[in-house]
Amino acid sequence: MATVPLVSDAAASPEVAAVFADIRETRGTEHINNFWRALAAADPALLAATWARLKAVMVEQREGGLDPLTKELVYLAVSMANGCDYCIHSHTAAARAKGASAAQLADLYAVLAMAVQTNALVTALGVPVDPGFQAEAD
Amino acid sequence: MATVPLVSDAAASPEVAAVFADIRETRGTEHINNFWRALAAADPALLAATWARLKAVMVEQREGGLDPLTKELVYLAVSMANGCDYCIHSHTAAARAKGASAAQLADLYAVLAMAVQTNALVTALGVPVDPGFQAEAD
Amino acid sequence: MATVPLVSDAAASPEVAAVFADIRETRGTEHINNFWRALAAADPALLAATWARLKAVMVEQREGGLDPLTKELVYLAVSMANGCDYCIHSHTAAARAKGASAAQLADLYAVLAMAVQTNALVTALGVPVDPGFQAEAD
Amino acid sequence: MATVPLVSDAAASPEVAAVFADIRETRGTEHINNFWRALAAADPALLAATWARLKAVMVEQREGGLDPLTKELVYLAVSMANGCDYCIHSHTAAARAKGASAAQLADLYAVLAMAVQTNALVTALGVPVDPGFQAEAD
Amino acid sequence: MATVPLVSDAAASPEVAAVFADIRETRGTEHINNFWRALAAADPALLAATWARLKAVMVEQREGGLDPLTKELVYLAVSMANGCDYCIHSHTAAARAKGASAAQLADLYAVLAMAVQTNALVTALGVPVDPGFQAEAD
Amino acid sequence: MATVPLVSDAAASPEVAAVFADIRETRGTEHINNFWRALAAADPALLAATWARLKAVMVEQREGGLDPLTKELVYLAVSMANGCDYCIHSHTAAARAKGASAAQLADLYAVLAMAVQTNALVTALGVPVDPGFQAEAD
Structure with missing residues (x-):
């Protein structure tokens, strides 16, 4: 249930039609x-x-950058962490369309479950950053 | 600043020492x-x-699953979405240690920025799921 | 689908009826x-x-404070950031009822998209606060 | 503590220098x-x-859109809801620089506190959207 | 609407059937x-x-640990804070099944509303931790 | 680092002094x-x-409601889920002051880790609510 109407092709202005x-x-x-x-x-x-x-980030390919499937999996993981149902559905479909296997998606779910668990524990315990992690950034 | 002390090697119980x-x-x-x-x-x-x-998910390798670097990038992306500073530092360091290049991390940042933006807009507009996304799940 | 029944006027206790x-x-x-x-x-x-x-904050007017529409837009923006679907629907309706134009809501969506994007990047990069920002608080 | 170095003017590439x-x-x-x-x-x-x-959204002015201070307050409210400390500091400073009075910021805090509280209760109770809210979107 | 099929008893592999x-x-x-x-x-x-x-944490009882109802209420509170609708429904039902009274759930809602409100204000104001809170952790 | 000064006793207005x-x-x-x-x-x-x-919710006792320690643990769990560092520190200290044992806090951490993990998986998989959960609400 949207808070705005969905613009049909017939109702699209020239600006919108060009994007479509x-x-x-x-x-x-x-x-x-x-x-x-x-x-x-x-x-x-x-x-x-x-x-x-979105076209620049997800469609175009940067030299030495991530491959399209990995970018899609990262997009999906962020959408899951943010609890965006629509996004989870659309990017799960997109990941499958880009070749994600059931085993790869299983790994994605397993890593997500692991990450949110350790994220929460780190936060709950107020763990201070190890000095060594910082050295690598400089 | 932690809410608990950090257990040193000297203070570790046998159970803790075995994990360490x-x-x-x-x-x-x-x-x-x-x-x-x-x-x-x-x-x-x-x-x-x-x-x-964590060892089963991040160290062991599932047949046909994600490679270690991709799993690390997903872990990092989730940690970023959850705003866990410690986790971002430790998993950025881990991603670099597993070979993530500057271009790959640049793509990660770009995808993160894209995903949170569309996640928020989808939620703000209450966009209904396209019927086609569901078909692929069945 | 609620986890509690919705109290009808007929079922309202005197305490509830007074609030209604x-x-x-x-x-x-x-x-x-x-x-x-x-x-x-x-x-x-x-x-x-x-x-x-809610009446004290949203209905009553503080001298020199924010006008009712601005307060409604802030309420709506927070609801969007929190991903509360019901709240987004009710406060989008309320913003329109208080006179929010399509152009004003378009700006709200654009600012939301901008903010979540920079929020995420700041967090992902662990950016330290500029000393100058603090000076103004003292 | 950043996960990347901060680029000084001296170290800026021509592309970065142009943005700066x-x-x-x-x-x-x-x-x-x-x-x-x-x-x-x-x-x-x-x-x-x-x-x-950011320049297009926050600096340029859309006809009939939100005024610069209101956009800044919305940006700040989203940053608060997302718990981005750096962003809260920088946009609180920016709001003050754009003329936000203490009374206006007090209202912002009051609305934020109200919104997160009702957001959480709505979610906790699973409240179904009132049919009337939807009518206005069509 | 799930992104995966729901596995029926008939379709369960031996590994899945053993868990069921x-x-x-x-x-x-x-x-x-x-x-x-x-x-x-x-x-x-x-x-x-x-x-x-889940069985080890929620079913088995640790000596001197939290009782089953308190653990269920904590689980429910976290699910509410995370905005997981399914989890709110399943753990509200579980809390009632474990004996949570209407008055106890009312307290849970009241504490949730209080906590999210002060969480947001603390974050919005960037409040520094009182030195005394830390002393107790060491 | 706060975005506002901390009001000392000497600087407190009569209204603030009364609350203090x-x-x-x-x-x-x-x-x-x-x-x-x-x-x-x-x-x-x-x-x-x-x-x-806060006084009404956390200090006063509702007949048949939750005991003070349980309310404090719920407050703490919500603060952890929301990632509010200050709140985690202050309410961990408060829970200890109200008698929370190390074993009880250990259970709290274990339940938190469990809950965020299943919350995330439920969301990632878009699990539909079981009809039975709803029946108990009516």
Whole structure:
């Protein structure tokens, strides 16, 4: 249940239609996710800026950077930690579409469970940072 | 500033000493992170259970699962999303030790920034899940 | 799907009925939000205390303080950051009822997206506070 | 304690130096916040993209949009809800620099306290959204 | 709407079936929560490890430790703070099954509301820890 | 490092001094936590309202409600889940002052670790609520 209407193709302004067209061309699919349709209603300028940045980060490939599947798994892990249901569904689907196997997703769940547990314990105990961790940053 | 003392080697009970010894052998280093020393003070049984599980998830390798660096990056991303400073420092150091390059960490930061932004917008707009995302789960 | 029943007018105890009556009079509407009906079931004393405080903060006007719409936008932004779906729906409706325009809400979404992104990067990088920021607090 | 070095003016690449110069010109101050210096070390491309977007959202003014102080208060409220200490310090300082009075900040604290409390109770009770809230979105 | 299928008894592998059998015997009920059925699909090894640990923490009793109802209330409070709807529903039901009265749950809601409010204000104000709090940890 | 000064006894207005006096009398100690001193600077009205409510919830005893130590443990668990360092320190100290044993705190840490782990997995898997959980609420 959205707080804004979802913008249909018919109702799209030229600015929105241009973004929708680029999403379709970049992804090679006719489907425009509800997220983009809601964002189009909320703020067309924010839609354009968000899509441009997402394309640069998730579609384009940086030399020596992470491969597309790893980036998708990181995106999914962050969405899980933030408890964003829609995002978990869309990025689980995206990870599978990019080739994530059941064993890889099983590892993702196992690492998530491990990380939140140690995150919480570290915070609960107020553990001071080991001096050695810092040295590597300088 | 911890809410419990950090258990030194000299003060370790046999149960705690056995865990410390296994950490040292598994990791090939004499250094025991402050996290384990604080957890030893809080609850030796929780120390043993947490280390055993962390070893199974992060050290052992599942057939067809994620490689050690990818698991480390997911762990780090979750720690960042949860805002755990100690964890961010320790797992940034661990990612570098496992070979994460500056370009790979740059991608991690870029994906994190992208994910939290779209997570927040999806939530703010109450976007309903696209029916197609669900089909792939069944 | 609530974990408690929603208290109807007919089922309201005198203590609850008095709060419902004050909500109706203060807001000039017969509608009592589900939140108040659920809170009435959970703890009538908490209902009374929460309504009294909400009225003092959101309805009454402090000299030199924030105007009602700005307070509503801050309330909404916090609800978005906390990922509370019900709260996002009720306070988006309230912001519109208090005169928030589409352009103002568009700015709210844009600032939210910006803030969560820089919040996450600051945390991920462990950025130390600039000395100058502190000076102004003293 | 940062996980990356803070890039000094002397160490800035031409790409980073150009961003630093634009920050200085836009803000009319010589001071470059530690956030930008850390981001420059983490990923110069992310620095450029983040600054460009922050300038568009926070410095430029949308017709009929929120005034600069209200945007700053929303930014601050989100940072508080996310528990980002650095961000709270920098945006409290920024809010004061943009004219926020003590009474206005007092209202911000009061609304924050109110919002997190009702957010938590709504979530704890699983309150279903009132049908009327949705009507306004369509 | 799950991102994985829920594993039925008929579809359970021997590894999964053994966990399901132990859940049934330990809890004295035929019902297996959807959580365990989803986890069985995601990662049978994670299912086994999570159930084993949950049984050790929540079912077994440590000498001098917390009683079962108090542990359940802590579990519920954490789930509320984390905004996990499913967990709130399952652990509210579990708390009632373990004897939590309406007055005890009312106190839980009241303490939750108090805690999140002071947590947020402390964070918003950047309050430094009183030296005395630390002394007790050493 | 606070964003507001800490109000000393000498600098306290009559309104603030009255709250400080009631804190001292209620708690039987001369020490006023930094939280109250910071809140006094931020908003004396919020200080008075927060203290009045905290006294009602945490000091006064509801018939059939939770005992003081259990309320303190719930407060602490919520503070841990919210990652509020100051609150963790102050409420760990308070729990010890109210008689929490090392074994009880060990159980608290163990339950926290369990809860955040299952919270995260439930969210990651999008587990639907079992119909039976709801029945008990009606």
